[in-house]
Amino acid sequence: xxxxxxxxxxxxxxxxxxxxxxxxxxxxxxxxxxxxxxxxxxxxxxxxxxxxxxxxxxxxxxxxxxxxxxxxxxxxxxxxxxxxxxxxxxxxxxxxxxxxxxxxxxxxxxxxxxxxxxxxxxxxxxxxxxxxxxxxxxxxxxxxxxxxxxxxxxxxxxxxxxxxxxxxxxxxxxxxxxxxxxxxxxxxxxxxxxxxxxxxxxxxxxxxxxxxxxxxxxxxxxxxxxxxxxxxxxxxxxxxxxxxxxxxxxxxxxxxxxxxxxxx
Numbered sequence: 001x002x003x004x005x006x007x008x009x010x011x012x013x014x015x016x017x018x019x020x021x022x023x024x025x026x027x028x029x030x031x032x033x034x035x036x037x038x039x040x041x042x043x044x045x046x047x048x049x050x051x052x053x054x055x056x057x058x059x060x061x062x063x064x065x066x067x068x069x070x071x072x073x074x075x076x077x078x079x080x081x082x083x084x085x086x087x088x089x090x091x092x093x094x095x096x097x098x099x100x101x102x103x104x105x106x107x108x109x110x111x112x113x114x115x116x117x118x119x120x121x122x123x124x125x126x127x128x129x130x131x132x133x134x135x136x137x138x139x140x141x142x143x144x145x146x147x148x149x150x151x152x153x154x155x156x157x158x159x160x161x162x163x164x165x166x167x168x169x170x171x172x173x174x175x176x177x178x179x180x181x182x183x184x185x186x187x188x189x190x191x192x193x194x195x196x197x198x199x200x201x202x203x204x205x206x207x208x209x210x211x212x213x214x215x216x217x218x219x220x221x222x223x224x225x226x227x228x229x230x231x232x233x234x235x236x237x238x239x240x241x242x243x244x245x246x247x248x249x250x251x252x253x254x255x256x257x258x259x260x261x262x263x264x
Contacts, residue, residue, distance in 0.1 A: 010083040016069035017088055018045045019060045020053035029118045029257070030058040030092045034085055034111075036102020036126060037180035038155070038192050039070020043101075043173075043239065047246045055254050057249070060096075062088050064107070066181055076181035078110065078191055087109040095255060101241065102126045102213070103180070103188055105222075113195035119260055120197075121253050124207045124214050124238050126188070159212040161237040164244040173242050204228070204256050206249050208236040231256075 018041040022028075031052055033044040041061035052059035067075035073080065083109055089096045098120045100108030109122045112120055134250030155172050155177070158209045180187075197203075207219040219230040225228035233240065233248050 010080050012063040013080070013084070013102055015065065015084055015088060016041055016063035016072040017060055018042070018049065018063075019058070020045075020049040021052045021058050022056045024056075026056040028057045030060060030094055030096045032085070032089050032092065032096045032098050033059070033061040034098065034104035034108050035061070035063070035067065036100075036104040036124075037185065038067070039102070039104075039239075040070070041178070042068055042176060044241055046242060047239045048250045051247065051250050052254060057254065057257070058093070060088070060092065064104070064180075067178060074181055075183055077183050078187045080181075081107045081184060082110040084115065086115045089115050091118070097121065098237075099123065099253070100125065102238065104207070106188065106191070106194075109194040109197075112197035112201065114198070116198045117201045119201050119255075119257060120203045121256075121258040122203065122205045122222055123240055123249065123253075123262040124211055125205060125219070126214060127218070127222055129182065155213065155238070159237070160223045160239045160242075162235055162243050162245075164235070165237070165242075169242075170188070202226075202260055204253065205230040206233070206240070207231075208233050208238075208240065208252060210235055213238040 015246040033048065035041065035043050040063040044061035049061055062084060063070040064084050065071055066076045085098065089098065092218065095116065095118045098108045098111060098117045101123040103126045105122035106127050108120055108122065119224040157174055159171050205219060205223035205228065207214055207230055209216045209232050231252055236243050236245055240246065
């Protein structure tokens with residue numbers, strides 16, 4: 001029993017959920033994509049939602065409170081974000097696969113302790129380790145340091161995308177990126193490790209060795225926590241779902257899910 005959940009429940013919030021469904025039901029588990037801080041459901045709606053649906057997976061993307069088209073929430077916490085994920089996942093037609101990107105991967109890890117997911121995918125996971133923080137400070141001190149005093153964390157184009165992405169697209173995406181709640185940003189650095197996952201679902205870690213936000217060593221550590229090795233895509237930026245070669249990681253994720261959960 002979690003006494004705090006009863007004594008101080010998370011405030012309800014209006015949440016944006018975008019979806020793409022396959023033309024023919026194939027019995028595959030639904031996917032719930034959880035974007036990282038500053039990103040909304042739109043980041044997955046650009047490419048990955050439709051692509052997953054085209055391969056037979058019902059696909060949904062959530063904007064955490066304060067992000068995208070969800071209700072503003074400047075004082076949101078990691079606990080509130082976790083509540084958003086578990087509530088949306090519980091409302092899907094079948095037991096879902098949780099896919100978290102960036103800091104959304106940390107939210108997914110917390111949600112796994114409350115929701116019995118079929119499986120989980122951590123894409124370019126920002127899990128609050130100090131190695132990742134050191135990389136961010138070294139490569140983008142002007143955008144990282146303000147987060148320590150409550151201002152918004154700002155990631156540069158070089159951190160988010162590869163050089164292959166045309167400047168016009170990079171600017172369009174960057175213009176849509178907002179900020180997480182200041183408390184949630186601080187908790188990203190000071191949070192406790194998530195509780196054990198319910199049911200011990202399989203977990204896949206994907207990322208790029210050329211990610212300028214998450215260093216390769218952090219990807220390896222994240223994968224080892226779940227008894228595996230990271231699946232790497234050289235030459236890509238942090239925002240795998242928006243970069244030029246976006247098909248490669250999502251196809252690899254779906255291939256892995258097909259092996260774990262063949263069609264009913």
